[in-house]
Amino acid sequence: MSVDFSTIVSAAPFLLTGLWFTIQITLVGVGGGIVLGSLLAVARLSRNRFISGLATAYVNVMRSIPLILVIFWIFFLVPWAIGWLVNGGRPVAVGATLTIFITFILFEAAYYAEIVRAGFRSISTGQYEACEALGLPKFHAYVYILFPQAIRNVLPILLTQTIILCQDTSPVYVISATDLLGAASKIAQRDGRLVEMYLTVGVVYFLFSYTASQFVKSLQSRLAYGGR
Template sequence: MFDTSYFFSSFSFIIIGIPLTLSIALIAFLMGGLIGFVIAIIRINQFKYFHGLCIAYVSFIRGTPLVIQLFLIYYGLPILLKLAGFGNLISEIHPIYFVYFTFSINAGAYLSETLRSAILSVHKGQNEAAYVIGLSKTQTMLSVILPQAMRVALPNLGNQFIVLLKETSLAFLVSVPEIMGQAKILAGRTSQFFEVYIAAAILYWCLCLLIERILRYGEKKLSAHI
């Protein structure tokens, strides 16, 4: 039988994981955005040597599951630190930092493709016009190209953030107590898995609905200024 009272009471415990869930998603999205922008610029300009490395990086990240990437970082990075002579630091590294790192490099690969296609969608005449009035390449990118590219990229960026938010549920696999981690702890104590996981699903759903509203508001504001 479905225990309604336990279902509602479980929210007070699971909700503790919301700040950690949001921090993983936000940090990974911001760092991934920075990584993605750098990769997009390298690929657009086809910088020698780095261009091929960026293609390989994007291909590997997009071609392998995030859960495998998380395990490779969580179990593999300590081995590399030991080989480099920093074995004493391993015990001091909290699992959340492995999660931040993994999710950031994962988001970077996907965001690079979104940003690259958005930048390329801006007509080349915009570059030429900017150079004519004396703007440098950096000024042109920051003042002319990026604002127009962001207008194109914003819907896809929003969707990717929502996907990233849901993927944070994998962090519990390395003992990070975000929403899913809290739900797993609670369900393990009481064996009332159904009620707990429904409560967790509702929390994820509510967060996604809230983010969708914020993104729609941001898109309208951006459209009004471009």
């Protein structure tokens, strides 16, 4: 079997479209995941056992289920559930893109929640006591004082999870979404160029992951020396 890498040039526009969608998934997953994950982290630290229990159950369930299964659940079950509630039992079209965005926000939030919770726990109790002594509302205390410190303490871990998230985008092709791997798979099957396409995808993921991991290492060194 001959290997023809010139096919990568002709396939580049389609691959770039898939790469852009992969970037979109990563950005949405990170942004929504950190926001929802932070709320879950605060809920887990709550003194209210009911709220803490619900948040803990959500985190444990999501972290115990494969991502691809969550994708299938939302893609196939959510349209039926919404249809049953608002459309007389007829499924509502959700679409692959919206399914993927919702899935990654809900799924990644469970992982970001544990990271942010670790950040909150790394803050000295004196900070919490100072907020109470000043009479700050909890919302203001968390948003303006505690949350920035927590994020700084766990920033390298957050970035590492973001690298993992980007790598985890690859299963979305199972619902015919055209991410980087999905684009490469379609071209590979159409032109019979599996080796070239999958090798290209592997190189792209490697370059991103390696570059990002080196940045994380550099950031860890800077934080270890007080941000100098």
